[in-house]
Amino acid sequence: xxxxxxxxxxxxxxxxxxxxxxxxxxxxxxxxxxxxxxxxxxxxxxxxxxxxxxxxxxxxxxxxxxxxxxxxxxxxxxxxxxxxxxxxxxxxxxxxxxxxxxxxxxxxxxxxxxxxxxxxxxxxxxxxxxxxxxxxxxxxxxxxxxxxxxxxxxxxxxxxxxxxxxxxxxxxxxxxxxxxxxxxxxxxxxxxxxxxxxxxxxxxxxxxxxxxxxxxxxxxxxxxxxxxxxxxxxxxxxxxxxxxxxxxxxxxxxxxxxxxxxxxxxxxxxxxxxxxxxxxxxxxxxxxxxxxxxxxxxxxxxxxxxxxxxxxxxxxxx
Amino acid sequence: xxxxxxxxxxxxxxxxxxxxxxxxxxxxxxxxxxxxxxxxxxxxxxxxxxxxxxxxxxxxxxxxxxxxxxxxxxxxxxxxxxxxxxxxxxxxxxxxxxxxxxxxxxxxxxxxxxxxxxxxxxxxxxxxxxxxxxxxxxxxxxxxxxxxxxxxxxxxxxxxxxxxxxxxxxxxxxxxxxxxxxxxxxxxxxxxxxxxxxxxxxxxxxxxxxxxxxxxxxxxxxxxxxxxxxxxxxxxxxxxxxxxxxxxxxxxxxxxxxxxxxxxxxxxxxxxxxxxxxxxxxxxxxxxxxxxxxxxxxxxxxxxxxxxxxxxxxxxxxxxxxxxxxxxxxxxxxxxxxxxxxxxxxxxxxxxxxxxxxxxxxxxxxxxxxxxxxxxxxxxxxxxxxxxxxxxxxxxxxxxxxxxxxxxxxxxxxxxxxxxxxxxxxxxxxxxxxxxxxxxxxxxxxxxxxxxxxxxxxxxxxxxxxxxxxxxxxxxxxxxxxxxxxxxxxxxxxxxxxxxxxxxxxxxxxxxxxxxxxxxxxxxxxxxxxxxxxxxxxxxxxxxxxxxxxxxxxxxxxxxxxxxxxxxxxxxxx
Numbered sequence: 001x002x003x004x005x006x007x008x009x010x011x012x013x014x015x016x017x018x019x020x021x022x023x024x025x026x027x028x029x030x031x032x033x034x035x036x037x038x039x040x041x042x043x044x045x046x047x048x049x050x051x052x053x054x055x056x057x058x059x060x061x062x063x064x065x066x067x068x069x070x071x072x073x074x075x076x077x078x079x080x081x082x083x084x085x086x087x088x089x090x091x092x093x094x095x096x097x098x099x100x101x102x103x104x105x106x107x108x109x110x111x112x113x114x115x116x117x118x119x120x121x122x123x124x125x126x127x128x129x130x131x132x133x134x135x136x137x138x139x140x141x142x143x144x145x146x147x148x149x150x151x152x153x154x155x156x157x158x159x160x161x162x163x164x165x166x167x168x169x170x171x172x173x174x175x176x177x178x179x180x181x182x183x184x185x186x187x188x189x190x191x192x193x194x195x196x197x198x199x200x201x202x203x204x205x206x207x208x209x210x211x212x213x214x215x216x217x218x219x220x221x222x223x224x225x226x227x228x229x230x231x232x233x234x235x236x237x238x239x240x241x242x243x244x245x246x247x248x249x250x251x252x253x254x255x256x257x258x259x260x261x262x263x264x265x266x267x268x269x270x271x272x273x274x275x276x277x278x279x280x281x282x283x284x285x286x287x288x289x290x291x292x293x294x295x296x297x298x299x300x301x302x303x304x305x306x307x308x309x310x311x312x313x314x315x316x317x318x
Numbered sequence: 319x320x321x322x323x324x325x326x327x328x329x330x331x332x333x334x335x336x337x338x339x340x341x342x343x344x345x346x347x348x349x350x351x352x353x354x355x356x357x358x359x360x361x362x363x364x365x366x367x368x369x370x371x372x373x374x375x376x377x378x379x380x381x382x383x384x385x386x387x388x389x390x391x392x393x394x395x396x397x398x399x400x401x402x403x404x405x406x407x408x409x410x411x412x413x414x415x416x417x418x419x420x421x422x423x424x425x426x427x428x429x430x431x432x433x434x435x436x437x438x439x440x441x442x443x444x445x446x447x448x449x450x451x452x453x454x455x456x457x458x459x460x461x462x463x464x465x466x467x468x469x470x471x472x473x474x475x476x477x478x479x480x481x482x483x484x485x486x487x488x489x490x491x492x493x494x495x496x497x498x499x500x501x502x503x504x505x506x507x508x509x510x511x512x513x514x515x516x517x518x519x520x521x522x523x524x525x526x527x528x529x530x531x532x533x534x535x536x537x538x539x540x541x542x543x544x545x546x547x548x549x550x551x552x553x554x555x556x557x558x559x560x561x562x563x564x565x566x567x568x569x570x571x572x573x574x575x576x577x578x579x580x581x582x583x584x585x586x587x588x589x590x591x592x593x594x595x596x597x598x599x600x601x602x603x604x605x606x607x608x609x610x611x612x613x614x615x616x617x618x619x620x621x622x623x624x625x626x627x628x629x630x631x632x633x634x635x636x637x638x639x640x641x642x643x644x645x646x647x648x649x650x651x652x653x654x655x656x657x658x659x660x661x662x663x664x665x666x667x668x669x670x671x672x673x674x675x676x677x678x679x680x681x682x683x684x685x686x687x688x689x690x691x692x693x694x695x696x697x698x699x700x701x702x703x704x705x706x707x708x709x710x711x712x713x714x715x716x717x718x719x720x721x722x723x724x725x726x727x728x729x730x731x732x733x734x735x736x737x738x739x740x741x742x743x744x745x746x747x748x749x750x751x752x753x754x755x756x757x758x759x760x761x762x763x764x765x766x767x768x769x770x771x772x773x774x775x776x777x778x779x780x781x782x783x784x785x786x787x788x789x790x791x792x793x794x795x796x797x798x799x800x801x802x803x804x805x806x807x808x809x810x811x812x813x814x815x816x817x818x819x820x821x822x823x824x825x826x827x828x829x830x831x832x833x834x835x836x837x838x839x840x841x842x843x844x845x846x847x848x849x850x851x852x853x854x855x856x857x858x859x860x861x862x863x864x865x866x867x868x869x870x871x872x873x874x875x876x877x878x879x880x881x882x883x884x885x886x887x888x889x890x891x892x
Contacts, residue, residue, distance in 0.1 A: 030765070030766070031765070031766045031769040031770065032763075032764075032765030032766045032767075032768055032769035033765070033769075036765060036768045036769050036772065037764060037765050037768060038400055038401075038407055039407065039409065039487070039768075040409065040410070040764060040765075040768045041409030041410030041411075041412075041413070041782075042409060042410055042411060042638065042782055042783075042784040042786065042876070045795075045796065045804050045805035045807065046409065046487045046488060046490060046491070046805065047407075047409060047487040047804070048483050048487070048489075048490070048802065048804070049802065049804060050483065050484065051406070051483070051484065051487060054484065055407075084557065086398065086400060086557075087398065087400075087539060087557035087558070088537060088539025088540060089539075089557050094557060097556075153594055156594065156595065156598050157594070157598065159598075159602075160598045160601050160602055164601070164602055165602055166595075166598050166599050166601075166602040166604060168604065169560075169588050169590065169599060169604055170560075171556060171559050171560075263591060263592060264592055264594075264595060265595070266588075266590050266591075266592075266595055266599075268556070268558060268559040272558065273558060275591075276398060276558050276591075279397075279763065279764070279765075280398075280765075281765050
C-alpha cells in the first residue's frame, strides 16, 4: 500500500509537467497576446505599435519562449504564479480568493448530486420497469442530455419570471456570511448537481440491479431482513464500487460544469476566472488555473483509487 | 416616428450647438461657463429619444432640482477593466465607465446639453495668438482624494503625458506642441496648428488630470493610481467582479440646489459578461441600470414595456458602426470596382433589421447624428444607397464582370465572435452571395481578430469600430495616408482626403468645417475604402427612481459616466 502510494505520487509529477507544458504551448500557439488585447477595445487603433511593444516588454512576453517556460516552471513549483497580466493582481491571491467560492459551489453541487443520484438510482432498481423507474430514467437522461449552461440560463429566466429573484451578485465565502453564500450558490449548485447526478443515478440503478440478483442478497431476503436493510446494508454497499469510480471521473464533469455555470450566474469563482483569463490571453492566470485543476484531478483520482480498499477489502494494491 | 426624421431635427440643433461652442471658444476672451447643470428632459422610452432638438434652456428659467442624497447606483459592464490610466490604456468603455467618476478634466461635456462644453478644473479659458494658444485659468481650492491640493503643475504634467506617444494612446489626436504654467493656476497650451477639435478632445473622459509625477511612481493597474479629484473615490476593486466607488466628501463642485455634489453615496460597477444575466439582474432590481448607454436589446425593451412600467428605456445614436474593412493593398479589393460592387450589393436596411432588430441608422462614413454627415438627400445620390436593390445587384454583377470576376470569387472574411458582429456578417454574406461574392466567414475571438487586423493579415474583416469623441478628427483618421497602419488598417490612401482633413481640422468656422467634412465623405463614398453597414444605437434601461439621468447620445458610453448630478428618489437606488 505504501509503495503504491509513493509510486502514484511520483507519477503525478510527469503528468503535471505534461499538462502545464501542453497549456504553455497551446497559449503561445494561439494568435494574439495579452498586449494586443490590452491595446484593443473600442479605440484600438489609437494605441501605437511602440506602446504595444512596451506592454509586451513589461509582461515579459518579448523574452525567448524557453526562458519564459523555464521561469514559469520554476515559479509554479514554488506556487508563485506571478501577477495577472490583465489585472495586475497576484494570481495566487486571486486563486486564493476565488477558490473559496468554487470549493463551496463544488461541495454543494456534489452533495446535491449525491442526494439526487443515490436514492433515485436505488429506487429505480427496486421498482424496476414501473412508472417510478421510467420517471427516474427520463430524469437522468434529461440531466445527461441538457447542457448545463443552457439549463442554467433557463433556470435563471424562470427565477426572474416566476419569483422575481436572481442570486445576489457578490463575493462571499460561506464562513463569512453563510446565508448570503447559500443564496448565491444554492441555485448554481442545483444546476451543476442535477447534471452531475444523471450519470451516477443511472450507474447506481444498473449496479443495484446486478447486485440484487446475487445469491447473498437472496440469502438476506431469506433471513427475513427488512427491505431497507437489504437495500442499504447489503446491496448498496456492494453496488457502490463502480459508482465511486464514476464519482472520481465525475469530478472532471463537475469542473467543466462549474466553469460554465459560474459564468451564467456571475459566480466569481475559479471557473469564471479561467474563462475570463482565456479571453484576455492572461497567460499567467490560465497556466496557474490549469496547474491547480490538474493537481486537483490527480489527487481526486488517487483518493478514488484508495477508496476502493475501504469499500471492497478484497482489493489489493501492487 | 422614423429615426431619420428625428435625426434631421437633431442635426439642426447640433449645428446650432456646435456653432455656439466654437464661437464660445474663439470669441470668449473671458468665458465663464456654467458649472451647475441644466435640467435635462427625462430620457424617453422610444426611438425618438435621440438628443433634443431644442436649444439649451437658460439657467435662469430652469427650475432648481433638489436631489435626494444617498443610495448606491449599480450597473454592469461586460468585460473587466484593464487600467486606471484612461489616457493610456483606457481604450474600452469598460475602462472608462468605472474610472471616469474618479477624475476630472480641464473641461467636460455638459451631459445635459450635449455637445456644449463646460468648465471643469479650468474655470475659464482664452484663445489667443492666431488660434494656436489657449490659456486655461484653473480652479483654486480643489484637492485630490489623498488631500493634496490641485495646482497648475498637475494639469501641465497630465497634458504633457497626454500628448506623449509613449505614455498615452490619445497622443496622436492632439496638435498640442507645448504646455507650461505661467502661474500656480494658469496653464498655457500652445498648439502646433489651430485645432478646432481641441476642446472636445480635452472634454473626453480619457483626458483626465492626474497628480504631478503620478504615473512614474504608480502602476496604472494598481488601485493606488486611482487618486483623482473626481466626485467619487475608489473604495474597492475585485478583479473580474466589481469596482466600487464612494462619495468624495470634499468634492469641489456644488449642485444647483447649492448642496455638495455628488448626490449618490456610491457607484458599483459589476462585471457581468452574459447579456441575459445582466437583463435578469436588472429585472430583479439588483442593477439600477442595465449599463451606461448599453446592454439592452429591442426585445428586452419590449418585455420591460409590457411588464415593468417603472422601467425607463433610453435610446440614442452611438458613435459606433458595423464595418466591412477591405484590404485595399491586396486583390480583389485593390480594385475599386469590386469595392463598389460590395457596397452596391449590401442591403443595409435588412442588416439593421437582422443585426439590431431595427435599432440602427443607415449612413455613409460620418455618424448620421453629426452635422458633418451628408444629408440623406445627398447620400441617396450615391448608387450604393439607391432604393432599387435588384438594380443595384445587376450593377454589382456588371462591375464584377468588368473587373474579371464574372465567374464569381471567394473571399476570406474574418468576423469577431459575438453580437451584433455575427448577425451583421451573416446578412452581408447572404447579400454578397447574390452577386457572386462568396464570403468565407471565419468567426474569431477578439485576440485573434486584433492580431490579424493590426498585422494586415486579412482580406476583409468586421470588428468593433467607434469614435470616443464625436469629432471628424477622430472619425476620418481611419482613412488618412499619414495615419499609422494600426489606425488606417485597410491601407486606403487618397492625398485629397488628407488635404481636406488638414483644412477641416484647423478650421474654427463651423459652416466651413461642415462643408469640408462633407467633401471628405463624398470622396470616401466614391472610393469606398470600407463599407459601413449601419450605425449603432445606444440603448439602456434604468429604473424610474433614478433622476437627472444623462442624455443618451453618440458618446454617452464613453463620456457620460461621471454621475455627479444623478440621484435616486428617497436616496434609494435599489
